[in-house]
Amino acid sequence: MKKWYKLDNAAKLFPSVTNTKNTSVYRISAVLTNPVDVDALQQAADTVFDRFPMFTVKLRRGVFWNYLESSTDKIVIAEDQQYPCRNIDPTTNNGYLFKVLYYKNRVSVEVFHALTDGNGAVEFLKSLLYYYLMYMGHEIDTEDRILLADSGVDIHDMEDAFRRYYKDCYVESVRNSRAYHIKGTAFEQFGNNVVHGVVSASQLNALAKQKGSTITAYLSALLSYSIYQTRIKYSKSNAPVVIAVPVNLRKAFPSRTLRNFFGVVNLGARITEDTTLDELIFRMNEMLKYKTGKENLQNIIYNNVALERNKATLFVPLFLKNWFVNLGFHMLGESKRTLTLSNIGNIMLPQQMYKHVELIEALVYPSNKSPMNCGISSVNDKLVITFTRNIVESDILQYFFSTLAGEAGLEVKIYSNDWGISE
Amino acid sequence: MTKCIRCNVTVDNQHYRCPLCSKPLKIRGESTTEYPSYKEIYQETKPFTVAKLFLFLTISAIVLSITINALTYHINPRIWSIIVSTGLIYAWIVVKDTILSNKHIGRKILYHYVMLSIFLLVIDIFVGFRGWSTNYAIPLFGVAATFIMTVLAIVQKSLWRHDIGYILAMFFINLCPMLLFVFNLSHVIWTSVFSIVYSLLTIIGMIIFSDRKFISEIRRRFHY
Ligand SMILES: [Zn+2]
Numbered sequence: 001m002k003k004w005y006k007l008d009n010a011a012k013l014f015p016s017v018t019n020t021k022n023t024s025v026y027r028i029s030a031v032l033t034n035p036v037d038v039d040a041l042q043q044a045a046d047t048v049f050d051r052f053p054m055f056t057v058k059l060r061r062g063v064f065w066n067y068l069e070s071s072t073d074k075i076v077i078a079e080d081q082q083y084p085c086r087n088i089d090p091t092t093n094n095g096y097l098f099k100v101l102y103y104k105n106r107v108s109v110e111v112f113h114a115l116t117d118g119n120g121a122v123e124f125l126k127s128l129l130y131y132y133l134m135y136m137g138h139e140i141d142t143e144d145r146i147l148l149a150d151s152g153v154d155i156h157d158m159e160d161a162f163r164r165y166y167k168d169c170y171v172e173s174v175r176n177s178r179a180y181h182i183k184g185t186a187f188e189q190f191g192n193n194v195v196h197g198v199v200s201a202s203q204l205n206a207l208a209k210q211k212g213s214t215i216t217a218y219l220s221a222l223l224s225y226s227i228y229q230t231r232i233k234y235s236k237s238n239a240p241v242v243i244a245v246p247v248n249l250r251k252a253f254p255s256r257t258l259r260n261f262f263g264v265v266n267l268g269a270r271i272t273e274d275t276t277l278d279e280l281i282f283r284m285n286e287m288l289k290y291k292t293g294k295e296n297l298q299n300i301i302y303n304n305v306a307l308e309r310n311k312a313t314l315f316v317p318l319f320l321k322n323w324f325v326n327l328g329f330h331m332l333g334e335s336k337r338t339l340t341l342s343n344i345g346n347i348m349l350p351q352q353m354y355k356h357v358e359l360i361e362a363l364v365y366p367s368n369k370s371p372m373n374c375g376i377s378s379v380n381d382k383l384v385i386t387f388t389r390n391i392v393e394s395d396i397l398q399y400f401f402s403t404l405a406g407e408a409g410l411e412v413k414i415y416s417n418d419w420g421i422s423e
Numbered sequence: 424m425t426k427c428i429r430c431n432v433t434v435d436n437q438h439y440r441c442p443l444c445s446k447p448l449k450i451r452g453e454s455t456t457e458y459p460s461y462k463e464i465y466q467e468t469k470p471f472t473v474a475k476l477f478l479f480l481t482i483s484a485i486v487l488s489i490t491i492n493a494l495t496y497h498i499n500p501r502i503w504s505i506i507v508s509t510g511l512i513y514a515w516i517v518v519k520d521t522i523l524s525n526k527h528i529g530r531k532i533l534y535h536y537v538m539l540s541i542f543l544l545v546i547d548i549f550v551g552f553r554g555w556s557t558n559y560a561i562p563l564f565g566v567a568a569t570f571i572m573t574v575l576a577i578v579q580k581s582l583w584r585h586d587i588g589y590i591l592a593m594f595f596i597n598l599c600p601m602l603l604f605v606f607n608l609s610h611v612i613w614t615s616v617f618s619i620v621y622s623l624l625t626i627i628g629m630i631i632f633s634d635r636k637f638i639s640e641i642r643r644r645f646h647y
Contacts, residue, residue: 004643031456061588062644069643081459091525105455189465195442196456197432358455398430398443405431413424415435416442417458 003070005057009162009304010260011114015059015066016325018112021190021390022367023087028121028344028377029108030129031359036102037136038077044131045075045100051149052124054158054258055115058095064318068114075100080108083191083419085365085388088112100128105358107132113260118344118362119248120258123147126349133356140352154256161255166305167298179242179268179338180232182372184391187420194363194388197401198413201346201383207408211278215376216245216343217285219385220267223341223374225280226400228271242268244337245288248345249301252294263300265291266337277407334369343376359384366390372397392420425450474523481515502549509545513538529572529589536568536596554610562600562614566621569593573625587640590625597622 007015014024049056056075057068073094080103088097088110097112098121107129111121130146142148187193201215208218224241232241249261267287269280290296307313313321344362361384362375372389387397405412424433425448427441434441437454485508492504516538521531540561547556572590600615609615 033455060643063588063591064645067643079459082464083461103459104457106458191461191464194458394443401443402431412432413435414427414430414432414442415437415454415456417461418438418442419461421440421442421445 003053004060005054005068005070005158006160007066007068007114008160008257008259008261009308010117010262012065012308013325013329014112014114016322017329018087020087023085023365024113025085025088025110025365026113026118026121026342026375027084027108027110027361027363028118028125029106029361029363030125030357030379031361032105032107032129033356033358035105036107037132038102040135041100041102041107041128041132042077043135044128045077047131047149048124048127049075049149051127051147051151051153052258053153054120055098055124056096057115059090059097059112059114061318064314064316064321066114066318071095077102079103080106084108084194084363084417085110085192098124115260116258117246117248117260117262118342119250119261122344122347122360123258126347129353129357130350133353138352138356140350143350145348145350156256157258159255159257160259161249161253161257161261162301162305164255165249165253165298165301166309167302178239178335180227180237180239181335181338181369182227182231182391182396184371184389184393187390187392189420190390191419192363192366192388192390193417193419193421194386195394195397195414195416196359196361196387197385197397197404198359198415199383199385199404199410201378201381203410204383207410208281211281211285213281213285214288215383216341217267217288218281219343219374219376220245220288220341221277221281221284222403223339223396223400224267224269224271224284225275225277226396226403227338228275230395230399232271233273238270240268240270242266242337243284244340246340246342247292247297247300249297252292252297253301263297263304264340265296265300267291277403330369334367337370339370339373340364341374341376345377347377347379349379354380358382361386363388474519477515477518481511484511506546506549509542513542527589528575532568532572533589533592533596536564536593539564554608557600557603557609558611559614561603562597562609562618565593565597565600565618569597569622569625587629588644590629591644594622594626 018024053070056073057070060067060069071094073096075096076094077100080101088099090097093099097115099110101108101110107125109121109125109128126145127147127149130140130142131149133140205215208215211218213221220243224243227241244264244266246262246264249263250257255261265288267284269275269283271280342362342364347360349357357379359382360377360379362377363386364373364375366373366388371391372387375386375388377384401412401414404410424436426432427434427444427446427448429446430441430443432443434448435454435456436450436452437457438448439451440447488504488507492502516534520526520534540556543556543560547553569590572593576590597618600609600618603609604612604615
């Protein structure tokens, strides 16, 4: 009999709001120092199969909820040909909601968000790379940093940590106004353009420290400032720029789950002619510090779970739930944020793996209302800032990277997939 | 590595142009971070597909029938084009959702049942509602759809995995003719009763001939 799993609390949202233009598919890639060997990668995928039963599932529709059904079909790796973060067609790919892709030196995992968050995907990618390098004949001491295939499935991998840390508490609700929205021209053919900027992680960290801030707050401020300078300044809008920052809840609420366990905090600012970048960095940092405090994160968990625990929602048929969730997502989520900036942080690998991995990239899917999103990740002191967008205009990122290189004095290396750019 | 002076950044060798400002750059070479070329995908999107052709033909036929109907209304004062249009829409669904799609067979049967019911109801209403659709056609088609689905599920031995949801859905749909009766849209009681009894027997049969799979399937569909 096939095993099945309930969707975790965060995952319930994604099947309802997903369409070809809001795919809920993110990508995490590793650029290796050598070109990828296809056979070794397929072997590695076969090996990690049993260790990640949460990934090898198909999405099924129930009457009141969707659920995930386990499957024994192989993970089939494929050459990367499509633009990143494209919607995953469940009638292809053995019905799996994630893909393992390769092209030249790059190994990518694309994941439908209902399966897991960035943390879970990184664990999967790390295990995959570990076995890949083993099959390529490299000896690596895992240093306890890799989930091994023969270690058996840990019951804690499966937990819906939202439910474990749910606590009935008093929550203040604040009515926020609509955020500023970036507009632009769609590409002639729908798809996503990615631009990566590589900087030194330690230099950027020193720079942020010098302003009394963290990397996430520093980059959020610089990004807001870039949006103001290139867009809002010349428009009549006085809407605030709101950067949505997903927070890994495992740090404040210890859990080893490989499923979704994240919350989103909004960093917003109404920027005017007089606002300086330093001032903005200070404000964003204070806001991030406050909002990622344990009490505030507890509120996020409460808000997420409370509705689901409401007995009435148990008996609302799925199609109605989809409709309400969609409405709420657009009214409360999408319209209150300008863009998402997701920092998956510094990826810790076993020492011997570092020399094989050049870069780790994090790609956050754009949507209709936020046509451009940002993902940050670092390994080996190389920090990659990635913009994924479905609009032609590159003014904001040009301002962003130029300022980072110019005023901040960092060396910035740029590369892109050139989607929608002729020639 | 080339410096883009306008943007103040270094641009990787894989690019002819700066990805930020499109300024042409001189050097181009290999790079570890290269992405596939999307040229083929750009060309792949065809303006002409069979599905689009059928859509166009269907719309043309509907527009034509409405036009002819309007022009000849003084000779034949009936709005027959509505019947023709619904028929054409139904035909289009047959092509798109049945022939050209690889959707689950249970879903196809369900769609057809719903569309056919609407089609017959429209015809019935426009030839001066005599109630043959609500009295006989809709309840009896429901029984037929449930029957086909049950037989398919048993033959393909897929009852407990894929078809159960559709059979449950048909069960609830077969309760609807009773509503037609309550709201006075139907005057023949035996068809409604027949459809309810039939679907009840189907469910009872499923329970009696089921094993543990049935219980587990019900639990995962309803979660509790
Ligand atoms: Zn440039």
